[in-house]
Amino acid sequence: MKALLFLIKKSLKNLIKGIVKKPSALIGFIFVFAFVVFIIVASFLMPSGLIRTASPELYNGIVVAVFAVLYFSYLTIGMEKGSTYFRMADVNLVFTAPIEPRSILVYGFIKQIGGIVVLLFLTFCQIPNLRNNFEFQPYGVWMILAAVVLFALAYPLISMLLYSWISKDNKRKKLVYYILYAFAAIIAVITLLDLIRTKSIGATLENVFNSPIARYFPIIGWTGSIAAAAVSGVTTEVYVGAVGMVLLITGVSAAIYRMSLDYYEDVLEGTEYVEAVLKAKRSGNTMTFNANIKNKTSNRLFGKGAQAIFSKQLLEYRKTSHFFLFDISSVIVILSAIFYRLVTPAENMSTSATLFSILGFASYMHLLIQGQGRLNAEIEKPFIYLIPDSPAKKLFYATMPEHIKNLFDGLLLFTLSGILFKADIISVLACIIGYVAIGSVYVYTGVLTRRMFGSVQSRNLIFFVKIIFSIIFVLPGIIAAVILGLIAESWLLAICGLGGWSLVFGMTFFVFSSGILNNIEAAG
Amino acid sequence: MLKVKKLTKSFKKVLAVNNVSFEVNPGEIAVLLGPNGAGKSTTIKCIAGLLRFDGRITIEGKDNKSIEAKKVFGYVPETPALYETLTVWEHIEFIARAYNLEDWEETARALLIRFEMDDKKDKLGKELSKGMQQKVSLICALIINPAMIMFDEPMIGLDPKAIKELKDIFVELKNSGCAILISTHIIDSIEGYWDKVLIMNKGEIAADLTRNELIARGESLEEIFFSVTGKEEIGQ
Numbered sequence: 001m002k003a004l005l006f007l008i009k010k011s012l013k014n015l016i017k018g019i020v021k022k023p024s025a026l027i028g029f030i031f032v033f034a035f036v037v038f039i040i041v042a043s044f045l046m047p048s049g050l051i052r053t054a055s056p057e058l059y060n061g062i063v064v065a066v067f068a069v070l071y072f073s074y075l076t077i078g079m080e081k082g083s084t085y086f087r088m089a090d091v092n093l094v095f096t097a098p099i100e101p102r103s104i105l106v107y108g109f110i111k112q113i114g115g116i117v118v119l120l121f122l123t124f125c126q127i128p129n130l131r132n133n134f135e136f137q138p139y140g141v142w143m144i145l146a147a148v149v150l151f152a153l154a155y156p157l158i159s160m161l162l163y164s165w166i167s168k169d170n171k172r173k174k175l176v177y178y179i180l181y182a183f184a185a186i187i188a189v190i191t192l193l194d195l196i197r198t199k200s201i202g203a204t205l206e207n208v209f210n211s212p213i214a215r216y217f218p219i220i221g222w223t224g225s226i227a228a229a230a231v232s233g234v235t236t237e238v239y240v241g242a243v244g245m246v247l248l249i250t251g252v253s254a255a256i257y258r259m260s261l262d263y264y265e266d267v268l269e270g271t272e273y274v275e276a277v278l279k280a281k282r283s284g285n286t287m288t289f290n291a292n293i294k295n296k297t298s299n300r301l302f303g304k305g306a307q308a309i310f311s312k313q314l315l316e317y318r319k320t321s322h323f324f325l326f327d328i329s330s331v332i333v334i335l336s337a338i339f340y341r342l343v344t345p346a347e348n349m350s351t352s353a354t355l356f357s358i359l360g361f362a363s364y365m366h367l368l369i370q371g372q373g374r375l376n377a378e379i380e381k382p383f384i385y386l387i388p389d390s391p392a393k394k395l396f397y398a399t400m401p402e403h404i405k406n407l408f409d410g411l412l413l414f415t416l417s418g419i420l421f422k423a424d425i426i427s428v429l430a431c432i433i434g435y436v437a438i439g440s441v442y443v444y445t446g447v448l449t450r451r452m453f454g455s456v457q458s459r460n461l462i463f464f465v466k467i468i469f470s471i472i473f474v475l476p477g478i479i480a481a482v483i484l485g486l487i488a489e490s491w492l493l494a495i496c497g498l499g500g501w502s503l504v505f506g507m508t509f510f511v512f513s514s515g516i517l518n519n520i521e522a523a524g
Numbered sequence: 525m526l527k528v529k530k531l532t533k534s535f536k537k538v539l540a541v542n543n544v545s546f547e548v549n550p551g552e553i554a555v556l557l558g559p560n561g562a563g564k565s566t567t568i569k570c571i572a573g574l575l576r577f578d579g580r581i582t583i584e585g586k587d588n589k590s591i592e593a594k595k596v597f598g599y600v601p602e603t604p605a606l607y608e609t610l611t612v613w614e615h616i617e618f619i620a621r622a623y624n625l626e627d628w629e630e631t632a633r634a635l636l637i638r639f640e641m642d643d644k645k646d647k648l649g650k651e652l653s654k655g656m657q658q659k660v661s662l663i664c665a666l667i668i669n670p671a672m673i674m675f676d677e678p679m680i681g682l683d684p685k686a687i688k689e690l691k692d693i694f695v696e697l698k699n700s701g702c703a704i705l706i707s708t709h710i711i712d713s714i715e716g717y718w719d720k721v722l723i724m725n726k727g728e729i730a731a732d733l734t735r736n737e738l739i740a741r742g743e744s745l746e747e748i749f750f751s752v753t754g755k756e757e758i759g760q
Contacts, residue, residue: 095574097623
């Protein structure tokens with residue numbers, strides 16, 4: 001274990017030294033640190049129930065449902081590839097060393113703490129939104145954090161134990177999958193039947209996921225109940241959940257620690273997969289990673305000069321996607337924004353105000369889940385620098401698919417919202433343009449961040465800086481638009497104001513970031 | 525020495541290695557050859573203790589997954605993977621700690637000089653080229669002074685000087701009584717160094733010959749490879 005502690009200590013020390021040595025990385029980390037502190041302070045200090053005070057039952061229903069989805073998706077992925085805390089360096093240097101597999105497992109757990117930090121950050125980002133809608137207990141934030149930590153510790157353990165068991169026999173794998181999917185199907189049917197009866201998502205969430213069965217349900221209900229205490233206070237369910245989770249984590253750890261001493265094979269496939277994903281991310285090939293690439297499509301290349309980059313990207317999209325630009329991020333943004341509006345209805349709100357709130361929430365989700373786009377893959381290869389055209393034109397065409405995707409997502413989201421909430425066509429069009437304009441800020445903030453920090457720094461750092469920059473420039477626009485909407489009593493004006501604000505910043509960032517294509521060094 | 529007895533490994537319904545047995549004796553250089561998909565990598569991973577398997581693998585008479593066996597076993601993987609935030613020297617220090625080595629610093633310095641890595645000892649893993657990472661992998665395997673060492677495609681990515689040094693190291697290890705197993709595709713790279721050849725095909729050992737046996741058959745290594753793997757038919 002001493003050697004493994006040496007490994008952790010040295011890795012951390014060198015990471016900090018590396019940050020301090022590079023001023024650009026240091027500035028980035030200071031930004032990230034300041035932002036994280038701000039988010040944490042805001043999570044604890046901001047008043048809760050500011051916009052409205054929705055019922056604790058609704059909150060309980062939401063958190064239990066969220067944990068049900070999280071456990072289901074993480075467990076199915078974990079069982080397919082084997083959850084892993086390890087990297088290939090561990091496989092080559094630690095697994096083959098004369099170190100007890102038990103100690104290596106403990107080392108893996110310590111490494112997992114890094115993953116928890118990211119999960120906690122994402123959770124902190126959601127807390128202000130929750131506080132706006134629900135009356136929090138004084139210790140509420142702590143309860144949410146406790147639930148997230150327990151979830152982050154429990155799911156890899158459960159998937160590792162399940163994976164070790166099912167990897168020995170295909171029949172076991174099928175059995176576990178049948179159980180999981182049957183369970184998911186039963187919940188989906190119950191939810192749907194209740195939804196038909198109540199015709200209200202909020203009421204169904206309360207009925208299905210805040211029922212005693214759901215709250216006491218092992219693992220999902222236990223974790224959910226701990227998070228539910230943030231609003232509902234400490235109830236019997238919370239004690240049951242806490243004891244259940246502690247027993248589960250210690251029990252599964254003990255089972256793996258005592259029984260599964262030969263787990264290297266179980267984590268090997270997962271580790272190779274993680275390594276391949278990271279390699280694809282580094283080279284910007286996330287779009288083509290693991291995708292079935294068609295050899296031929298009906299699409300042809302077109303255009304000359306920089307325009308050829310755009311037509312090449314369209315061809316690549318056609319070859320790798322069945323639905324062109326429509327992907328999982330489109331589904332998440334569209335569904336979550338409409339879902340948000342449906343579960344948090346506000347009385348006396350005009351249709352334009354409803355669309356404005358959907359625009360705000362969709363842009364927020366878009367910010368958190370936006371992909372890297374094709375530009376990162378382009379700037380890793382020499383062709384884009386060699387094409388005889390101006391850097392600005394090349395950047396414009398290379399980022400064009402991102403704008404088309406945003407237009408496509410915006411069109412779907414706001415047409416659907418317009419129909420659902422009976423909005424006028426002008427507000428719908430204004431929201432679509434606003435969504436594309438906000439998206440352009442995200443796109444060029446990403447390019448600018450890459451230009452400032454290069455590709456050598458940590459991907460997570462660049463991701464965080466990009467998010468912070470985007471927030472810094474979009475948030476004042478949203479606040480100004482809300483003030484404008486309230487003063488002028490016109491939410492259409494607020495939507496147009498936000499769109500105009502974002503367009504100005506999007507264009508400004510485009511001008512500043514176009515130099516990235518001057519040469520390969522400028523791209524880091 | 526390394527003993528592999530009735531090694532069998534399946535991935536779900538695919539039989540990757542079928543009842544494979546061979547030995548590598550102290551002071552012997554054995555070469556594991558075979559076309560793609562022959563089962564070499566699976567065999568290597570089983571020996572390195574990374575996979576579960578049926579059969580038995582022992583190193584110096586000890587089960588290959590035991591701590592005792594691992595203490596005397598060096599492994600150079602096909603694709604080097606280093607810790608991004610550890611320096612070259614810290615990688616070696618970690619190995620020295622993990623293997624409980626005493627007075628390893630002088631040997632480490634000598635190996636760094638030999639592979640022209642002495643000026644790179646403070647470089648981080650992520651700052652090294654693939655060839656340099658391969659050199660660090662080699663040094664980490666050699667620093668433990670192994671009784672059995674396994675190389676998986678060791679020449680890939682190395683510069684000519686490092687290849688020459690590595691070939692010299694093969695001879696030095698052999699002379700010191702170390703059992704050496706080299707898996708490679710490049711037959712020319714080990715010509716003149718090997719004592720025993722193990723040719724795998726379709727998950728089985730298709731040929732297990734010593735150098736003298738091959739000479740007695742009047743065939744070259746390349747000829748025997750193509751004849752036992754049936755690849756000459758493709759050429760015809």
